[in-house]
Amino acid sequence: MESDPHGIRAFELASWQRVAADYGDTFAAATRGFIDPLLDAARVNADTRVLDVCCGPGLVAGAAAARGARASGVDFSSAMLAIARAALPRVEFSQGDAEALPYAEDSFDAVVANFGVHHVPHPAAALAEMHRLLAPGGRAAFTVWPRPDTNVPWRLLFDAIRAHGALDAAKTPPPSGSINSEENCAAALAEAGFRDADARLVERAWRMKSVHDLLAAFRNGTARTAALIEAQDADALPAIAAHMAAQAERFRHGDELHIPIAAILASAVRP
Ligand SMILES: C[S@@+](CC[C@H](N)C(=O)[O-])C[C@H]1O[C@@H](n2cnc3c(N)ncnc32)[C@H](O)[C@@H]1O
Numbered sequence: 252m253e254s255d256p257h258g259i260r261a262f263e264l265a266s267w268q269r270v271a272a273d274y275g276d277t278f279a280a281a282t283r284g285f286i287d288p289l290l291d292a293a294r295v296n297a298d299t300r301v302l303d304v305c306c307g308p309g310l311v312a313g314a315a316a317a318r319g320a321r322a323s324g325v326d327f328s329s330a331m332l333a334i335a336r337a338a339l340p341r342v343e344f345s346q347g348d349a350e351a352l353p354y355a356e357d358s359f360d361a362v363v364a365n366f367g368v369h370h371v372p373h374p375a376a377a378l379a380e381m382h383r384l385l386a387p388g389g390r391a392a393f394t395v396w397p398r399p400d401t402n403v404p405w406r407l408l409f410d411a412i413r414a415h416g417a418l419d420a421a422k423t424p425p426p427s428g429s430i431n432s433e434e435n436c437a438a439a440l441a442e443a444g445f446r447d448a449d450a451r452l453v454e455r456a457w458r459m460k461s462v463h464d465l466l467a468a469f470r471n472g473t474a475r476t477a478a479l480i481e482a483q484d485a486d487a488l489p490a491i492a493a494h495m496a497a498q499a500e501r502f503r504h505g506d507e508l509h510i511p512i513a514a515i516l517a518s519a520v521r522p
Pocket residue numbers: 260263267279282304305306307308309310311325326327328331347348349350364365366367370371372
């Protein structure tokens with residue numbers, strides 16, 4: 252099916268506006284562990300001019316500023332930006348779309364996006380914008396999730412919904428396309444004109460008290476996954492949670508669950 256860019260964008264914007272206030276205390280626990288590898292891949296150090304695209308509450312820009320970098324952030328969600336600006340008054344945050352970034356060409360030494368590129372209707376357009384803003388020799392780096400059936404937190408949820416709910420219940424616009432493997436991430440960077448494109452899997456543990464934290468993070472900190480959970484029959488949710496809890500026991504360490512979570516980290520150089 253042809254993807255509908257306006258439908259995707261409107262759905263994404265409404266989702267992120269809705270979850271902005273809760274994101275930092277919920278799903279950010281899953282994304283935070285990938286910030287340092289992302290900044291390392293983009294070689295962000297003191298005085299690097301770095302742009303954090305799809306910055307959300309500004310966690311990446313904040314980590315870059317803590318390295319002494321000259322950090323800026325951009326996101327299309329006013330609710331996310333309000334949180335970022337309150338948390339980091341000295342970092343400059345702008346409202347803008349990843350496919351049409353409000354900066355001049357050659358403005359940055361590094362442009363990064365932590366779990367943003369797969370949310371835009373045309374990931375190739377976002378990569379082209381990252382390329383445009385970079386000075387020659389500058390580095391782009393981004394993280395995205397690999398396919399959900401290969402990533403434990405989503406597999407726990409999807410297996411439980413398959414057993415007790417309906418995987419096709421959500422009436423969300425289909426995602427824009429595939430930027431979810433090492434191969435297609437590296438290829439997308441090369442097609443955008445970058446050189447030395449590299450993409451690899453990075454693995455972390457997502458620590459939590461119980462699968463209720465995992466469900467709360469998906470419901471209050473994501474877009475499509477939240478819509479899938481909300482679309483289930485309310486009566487099915489206890490069985491879905493119980494199925495997830497039983498399957499997650501193998502990840503128990505004392506009174507915590509350490510759920511493995513993987514991301515693709517892709518990076519490249521602007522010639
Ligand atoms: C999963 S959150 C990641 C936030 C942040 N990068 C982090 O690591 O915590 C995705 C972010 O992408 C933003 N976003 C999605 N589509 C966008 C677009 N087309 N242009 C700009 N921002 C977008 C959302 O508003 C949201 O803040």
